[in-house]
Amino acid sequence: MASETHIVLGTCHHDCPDSCGWEVSVENGVAVKLRGNSEHPFSQGELCPKVNRFLERVYSPERILYPLARTGPKGSGEFRQITWEEALGLVAERVHSVINDFGGEAVMPWGSAGTQGLIQMNSLDRRFFTKIGSSRQVDSLCGATAKVGASLTLGSPLSSDPMDIEFSQLILLWGTNTRLANRHLWPFIEKARSRGAKVVVIDPLRTMTAESADVFVQPLPGTDVALMLAMMHILIRDNLVDHDYLEKYTDGFDELSVQVAQWTPLRAAQVCGISVDDIESLAHDYGTIRPSFIRTLIGAEHRQHGAMFFRTLSCLPMLVGAWREKGGGFARSVGSYAAVNVDDSVFTVDSLSAGQERRPLSMNEIGQVLNDENLDPTVKALFVYNGNPLVTAPNAELIRRGLEREDLFTVVSEQFMTDTARYADVIFPACTQIEQVDVVPAWGHLYLGWNEKAIE
Ligand code: SF4
DSSP states (O other): OOOOOEEEEOOOOOTTTTTEEEEEEEETOOOOEEOOTTTOOOTTTTTOHHHHTHHHTTTTTTTOSSSSEEEESTTTTOOEEEEEEEHHHHHHHHHHHHHHHHHHHHHHHHOOOOHHHHHHHHHHHHHHHHHHOOOOOOSSSHHHHHHHHHHHSSSSOOOGGGGGGGSSSSSEEEEEEEEHHHHGHHHEEEEEEHHTEEEEOSSSOOHHHHHTEHHHHHHHHTHHHHHHHHHHHHHHHTTOHHEEEEEHHOOOHHHHHHHTTOHHHHHHHHHHHHHHHHHHHHHHHHHHHHHSSEEOOSSGSSSTTTTHHHHHHHHHHHHTGGGGGGTTTEEETTHHHHHHHHOOOOGGGGGGTTTHHHHHHHEGGGHHHHHOTSSOOOOOOEEEOOOOHHHSOOOHHHHHHHHTTTEEEEEEESSSSTTTTTGGGGGEEEOOOOSSSSEOOOOSSSOOOEEEEOOO
């Protein structure tokens, strides 16, 4: 019989700003090729070295394909294959018993962004855990820092459309290695460049993006905010601010002026380890070239005082009125647009919780939570899905100690035997992106991506 090939369109699931569009060639039920979708407005036909070989992951002999029950000590990785009925029965029995003995809040959900889609990441889990009255996960890894910091200045977590960068004449790539970590934005920057735009990279590391810049400014790690304050000092000192914009659309300018008066270029130069001339030149470019676009991403939100980085950086476009023009402004993660434009309230059904407030538990503090004997109730059952907290959450040894507890029942949904999965009592096999339907909201552009299931 002649083989039949058809193409299925999808969207990359990774926690990456680009959310690339792809197409999967399927031959007799087998995915034989995966490549970028040339019609995708942002990724335009290219994926990346990691995902170009995604089918090797899908068909890896190391995939978990069946439910597993633990047979050895926790962490040993010793399991036996069981049926779905057996696995579901075991989990239902243990979780019922935890709820009966200790209450629903003794159950802790922990889910991250391993597969970043509305359905797989952030929907039915909310319904399920609301229904059983579990503790409520507080999503606090990384993104909340930037969101809070930028919102303190802008009054909203929203920022410019990154694709508008192509209309800019001055591009500041601040603490972001665009060519590697947001690679599909680079062609838009090159377009701006072909129209005369100047590209400045500000980064403590000499990255491959820095190598491609017109100007590279290298402050010492953790000193970016001093540089921003000195830039504001110069903009105000040299009357390069947009007074009309400040008066109409902002408040607090006088208080800000008092604060930044202390941040002379000399003081910042000493703190940042760069020259006064470089700071003066950067501030003057920013105060005179229009439109100007500041692009930052997630680097700083992984650092102590990260929120202040975003809070301070987002003052700069206010001072020069950069928001006035297309190609001007400030862009960080634009994931918040999905929260505004996608009505996912269907997934949070208040009636399921019967009006009960559920105990909030921070996903960052899973180690502390699992070891806290004073919690009332202590956590007795843990569901981990879409993530690997033993590797990605802070304080791995504390988490490991928690996962080793004999009185903790742990359920993990996974594609592979991860460090966390080795501590599970029951593991359910998880699909890869080409085996499931989803809608993927991007955080590096404003398109929603449809993901069609390509294979079983
Ligand atoms: S660049 Fe990001 S979104 Fe695009 S294929 Fe690679 S991981 Fe996926």
